[in-house]
Amino acid sequence: MKKISLPEHSELLSSEFIFGVATSSFQIEGAADQREPSIWDTFCQQQGRIKDGSDGLVACEHVLRWRDDVDLIASLGVDAYRFSIAWGRVIRANGSINEEGLAFYVNLVDALAALGISAHVTLYHWDLPQYLEDKGGWLNRETAHKFAEYAEVVAQALGDKVASYATLNEPFCSAYLSYEAGIHAPGVKDRKKGRQAAHNLLLAHGLAMPKLRKHAPNAEHGIVLNFSPCHPASDSAADRNAAAMAHAYHNLWYLQPILTGNYPDLLERLAAHERPEVAPGDMQIISQPIDFLGVNYYTRTVFRDKNDWFSDVPPTEPPLTTMGWEIYPEGLTEVLTDLQHTLGKLPPIYITENGAAFPDEVVNNRVHDEARIDYYNGHLLAVHRCIEKGVEVRGYFAWSLLDNFEWAEGYTQRFGIVHVDFDSQQRILKDSGRALRQFWQTRKLHTQVAEAL
Ligand code: FCB
Numbered sequence: 001m002k003k004i005s006l007p008e009h010s011e012l013l014s015s016e017f018i019f020g021v022a023t024s025s026f027q028i029e030g031a032a033d034q035r036e037p038s039i040w041d042t043f044c045q046q047q048g049r050i051k052d053g054s055d056g057l058v059a060c061e062h063v064l065r066w067r068d069d070v071d072l073i074a075s076l077g078v079d080a081y082r083f084s085i086a087w088g089r090v091i092r093a094n095g096s097i098n099e100e101g102l103a104f105y106v107n108l109v110d111a112l113a114a115l116g117i118s119a120h121v122t123l124y125h126w127d128l129p130q131y132l133e134d135k136g137g138w139l140n141r142e143t144a145h146k147f148a149e150y151a152e153v154v155a156q157a158l159g160d161k162v163a164s165y166a167t168l169n170e171p172f173c174s175a176y177l178s179y180e181a182g183i184h185a186p187g188v189k190d191r192k193k194g195r196q197a198a199h200n201l202l203l204a205h206g207l208a209m210p211k212l213r214k215h216a217p218n219a220e221h222g223i224v225l226n227f228s229p230c231h232p233a234s235d236s237a238a239d240r241n242a243a244a245m246a247h248a249y250h251n252l253w254y255l256q257p258i259l260t261g262n263y264p265d266l267l268e269r270l271a272a273h274e275r276p277e278v279a280p281g282d283m284q285i286i287s288q289p290i291d292f293l294g295v296n297y298y299t300r301t302v303f304r305d306k307n308d309w310f311s312d313v314p315p316t317e318p319p320l321t322t323m324g325w326e327i328y329p330e331g332l333t334e335v336l337t338d339l340q341h342t343l344g345k346l347p348p349i350y351i352t353e354n355g356a357a358f359p360d361e362v363v364n365n366r367v368h369d370e371a372r373i374d375y376y377n378g379h380l381l382a383v384h385r386c387i388e389k390g391v392e393v394r395g396y397f398a399w400s401l402l403d404n405f406e407w408a409e410g411y412t413q414r415f416g417i418v419h420v421d422f423d424s425q426q427r428i429l430k431d432s433g434r435a436l437r438q439f440w441q442t443r444k445l446h447t448q449v450a451e452a453l
Helices: 039-045 062-075 099-114 141-161 171-180 191-215 237-260 265-269 282-286 330-343 370-388 431-452
Strands: 018-022 080-084 118-124 164-169 220-226 230-232 292-296 301-306 309-312 349-353 393-399 418-420 427-429
Touching (some): 018 118, 099 118, 118 141, 118 349, 141 164, 141 191, 164 191, 164 349, 171 237, 220 349, 230 237, 237 301, 237 309, 370 393, 427 431
Parallel strands (some): 018 080, 164 220, 220 292, 230 301, 292 349
Antiparallel strands (some): 301 309
16 A cells, blocks of 8 residues: 655644545435535535536534544544534524534534634535525625624534534635536526625625634634636637736635725726625625635646636546546645745635545445545645745645545545445445554654654
């Protein structure tokens, strides 16, 4: 079996660097009868939306099996666990608090703490309660205020027991994929709506920040964004311009307002009727300081010019994952150093997601996923290089702990370092999980010895 290895003096080996595994509520929890339906429940019921026609009603049965899953996490030797909270498990349609639902997360955080694992909470990982979508969802500014109220309830319950709160996971997906490209719930296809959803999501982030600071003054508060370097399909001026626009639209659109209080200049290129409505004071709310930036990284993207706009060119050359994504670890170093060059010193960063789906096979209770070990090695080295180049990266979370419901791809994509048999719910640590476990445990031992000396 291959190993995880890093340069000997890498910052990633120090005791200050945090290693963890990540999941999200809708993708693993199941127990749908104990929460309000979300936009993803509705989406899954619509013909043709999910590749294998599946849904998230059972998923990994995590709500039932959470104690075993916590033991599994602890057995890996990680410092931290990143998970998300299902809004509809906490706040009912009538506005009352679902105490049992909230208690699930309190118990989870307490159990993690008892094992010395820090909890990194994401408040919104795409599972908007359907009752809010019925009132316009992210197209309605009121949803941003509802989010702040929900964030306050969670922060009141979990407070400083949580190490970090991220308001949103990948607003690019909740806005662009969901309201503009129509491939994620609720499946809307409209540019203006995409831009409005993006703005209201950023507003939600900004409105929640003071609530989080108030009730968890010692925790870190921030947001998780996804980045992908945007490369031109050719050297032509038109393609280079297309790639630059894609970078502004997909990467800068979410980070720049938070760090500077302004949208990228590309906003001016949109027709007036496609621009988001921005109320006076919104940009100040959005741009308050964050303690950390969560970064999700998977691949790079290639764009070509299409009628003075951009269009992506799907990769065809190997190495690709089963998502069809190119394996391109150097893109992580490139995109973060590039963003830091454009926007100035970035806040401290946690790589909150990184991982890959491969065609795993169970043979005699083992999964020999060498390609995933290579993927992790390549990307950990890229994180190491980020730090060498002056980007302050403080932690890394593997996506994902478990094989799970991969959104529009259903259960066809296995991202876990733990294999899940969705019939029996049996979990098997893949070879990548074994390699990471060995790496994490050895690292722990070394730092403990170093600290004892
Ligand atoms: C990210 C999502 C996460 C998972 C990975 C593969 O965009 O945040 O839930 O689906 O992609």
